[in-house]
Amino acid sequence: KAGVTQTPRYLIKTRGQQVTLSCSPISGHRSVSWYQQTPGQGLQFLFEYFSETQRNKGNFPGRFSGRQFSNSRSEMNVSTLELGDSALYLCASSLTPPGQGFTGELFFGEGSRLTVL
Amino acid sequence: AQSVTQLGSHVSVSEGALVLLRCNYSSSVPPYLFWYVQYPNQGLQLLLKYTTGATLVKGINGFEAEFKKSETSFHLTKPSAHMSDAAEYFCALYGNNRLAFGKGNQVVVIP
Numbered sequence: 001k002a003g004v005t006q007t008p009r010y011l012i013k014t015r016g017q018q019v020t021l022s023c024s025p026i027s028g029h030r031s032v033s034w035y036q037q038t039p040g041q042g043l044q045f046l047f048e049y050f051s052e053t054q055r056n057k058g059n060f061p062g063r064f065s066g067r068q069f070s071n072s073r074s075e076m077n078v079s080t081l082e083l084g085d086s087a088l089y090l091c092a093s094s095l096t097p098p099g100q101g102f103t104g105e106l107f108f109g110e111g112s113r114l115t116v117l
Numbered sequence: 118a119q120s121v122t123q124l125g126s127h128v129s130v131s132e133g134a135l136v137l138l139r140c141n142y143s144s145s146v147p148p149y150l151f152w153y154v155q156y157p158n159q160g161l162q163l164l165l166k167y168t169t170g171a172t173l174v175k176g177i178n179g180f181e182a183e184f185k186k187s188e189t190s191f192h193l194t195k196p197s198a199h200m201s202d203a204a205e206y207f208c209a210l211y212g213n214n215r216l217a218f219g220k221g222n223q224v225v226v227i228p
Contacts (some may be wrong), residue, residue, distance in 0.1 A: 105163055
């Protein structure tokens with residue numbers, strides 16, 4: 001069974017540009033969460049999608065957005081990039097979403113490492 | 118608010134020695150607690166979890182953790198460190214429909 005797949009693995013952008021990251025969850029998993037990982041802040045929750053609906057959102061500015069498609073694949077977008085957006089962006093999937101019998105086990109992809117110059 | 122505290126960002130341990138990583142939590146409801154491990158250039162992998170029931174939980178690669186409600190702790194241990202245990206370890210708490218992670222412990226194993 002294939003794991004969570006994230007693309008691209010590495011990318012470099014300049015300030016002011018925008019970026020789109022993609023995540024394909026484990027087959028059958030309908031919940032997808034996104035996390036930002038930086039050395040200073042650690043792992044911070046961005047948002048979570050289930051059945052194409054954003055069900056939960058962390059404390060990030062509106063420049064960070066996401067969506068989920070009918071096949072459960074998800075994308076996140078960051079507009080007007082800032083230097084501080086440089087991070088590893090991790091996607092995680094789960095069989096059941098938070099609040100519906102979910103016990104917290106997430107399956108993570110290897111991440112997309114974004115560098116903003 | 119739900120939160121997790123991991124002290125000591127870097128932990129050095131000799132090969133064959135005890136690995137002990139400390140995790141304390143704050144939660145207004147019975148917690149679901151987790152330890153995840155992250156190897157270089159990889160995502161996070163679940164080591165073990167506590168939801169309900171037995172307070173001593175065993176995970177993969179010889180790790181175990183004990184939930185102590187009175188101490189609000191969920192410390193991770195492994196009796197004998199192996200070189201392959203070098204990684205970053207995160208304690209996490211499930212609450213408010215999301216996982217809250219600690220800052221992590223970077224474990225270095227000294228031959």
